[in-house]
Amino acid sequence: MLAIMGSRCRCSTMSLTDGMRWASINPMHHTSATVSPFVRAKAESFGEPGLAWLDGLDDLIAEMEQQWSITVGQPIRGGTSSYVAHARTIDGQGAVLKLALPHFWAPHEIQRLDQAAGRGYARLLASDPDRNVMLMEALGPSMSQLGWPPEQVIKTVCATLQQAWQVELPETVPAQTGSSKAQDLAKLINRAWRGLDQPCSKEVIETALRYAERRAAAYNEDRCVAVHGDPHSGNAMQVLSPRSGAESGFVYVDPEAFVAEPAYDLGIVLRDWTEEFLNGPTRSLVRHRCGLLAEHSGLDGDAIWEWGFLERVATGLYVLEFGAAWGQEHLDVAERLV
Template structure:
């Protein structure tokens, strides 16, 4: 099997993974395909940090070969998929620990939840997200997986360092408020298995005739923690615009907390920890302008 990585896919992956990693993709795909007796069936696809090759297995089953770097975010994916065992998420068929390569059941990549929103509305999409989160978060997280408590304490330290540097007007005060909330809640960070990135494009329909679904989660960056930490991607993606923005964000928050049954106060606090995280990242990368939506979301939540 020789995988050709299209130029646009190579450019997208190089941004996050580097040119050497991208240049080695054909060899990795060939090695795993021979080991697992796979046949390619279509052009490669990609996520932010992964190459996805449609294949069939030796017994003719459609599948996808997912190649990605092994880091703190991706390391726990095979363990989480094994625990979920196809309930609410794509099923893991095989895994190569040496390279982090996954063999997954094939889903319909042309039908994600994001593509249904214009026809069906955000409310229905949020109800689907909430149902998947309820299923996925029902499992206790394995003890060796990265933990929200440690991540939160590290985030607070990073935020405190930033407040000692020149920041746009009012941002240092906001970071301080959110960091104080994070300090208060970090000791009780929870024990559930979290997806971390369940937005609308990470929810796919199954292939017709498989009896799966109707919707399944993909691409988890799993950790152990409180389910209230899971809400921000569905609040933030498809960000509402105009004078009703804050009201619409509160409506989304209300719908998600009602549908999942998570404690509202804890969900508010953990969502503000995510707001802090999404503000710290661009500041650390030298972008002083990437915090506007996070400030709006925090105002919508009364912080």
């Protein structure tokens, strides 16, 4: 069993041995923590708190090893807002340690995982909300790594999200809702488009802003769920063995955790397949995928389309601000959809 020490730590009541196996080959050789250029740029954009986070990663890892009686191994690449690494507990079981950037939504992520208790989400084994640190069950590859055809991805994503959406809504309205999310995306688009010297057409921006206005106006608390917020296939992880709460065979990690219409999450899914969309008949491909998402979820296709377009434009601009060239590809797809 995991040893928990320190008054700031919260831990789930389940055993680490519940349905878990060590799934990596010799991942336990830990060296000095390094982050990707994207994560570094994002941390630096936070100013002094972000710089302190970067400087203190090694010390924080050492503290968590002692506090939770774990051994931290090699990093897991691919995250955009955290340092994530393999870990092993004192009794030899696999786990994943995540050290999130000092942003305001990290405690909401911890709260969502704790509340979900493994239903549609990775099991949270221990957490330190004051320091944005969490220990989670070990998982297999992401859905994006499996090379599945789009319809199989869509069917499985919808089944996994149906589990995740069962998490109870908070008793009070959270700071972020579908309405405020749409408004925030509109502000980001306006600012970044000008700051980046207009990397896409005005027509793309006007379409995105029109969709943002529609989705904000469509917000209805009675039709909302606790959305994941970023459920692309790279955040859908295969469980290592069948278990309750993961009937689709997958669970989600990295929730942004706010309240919105469920079509928001499927708009994020529609944002995938950028390379395929660019190399084929873009509009018909995107429309077909949107139709599949609506069919497998029973949700409104127009709402999925509007959220998908809005998030594609916002994401493209956002990552361009941090020097990620692939953001332009998102905008190129959007150009073909207006």
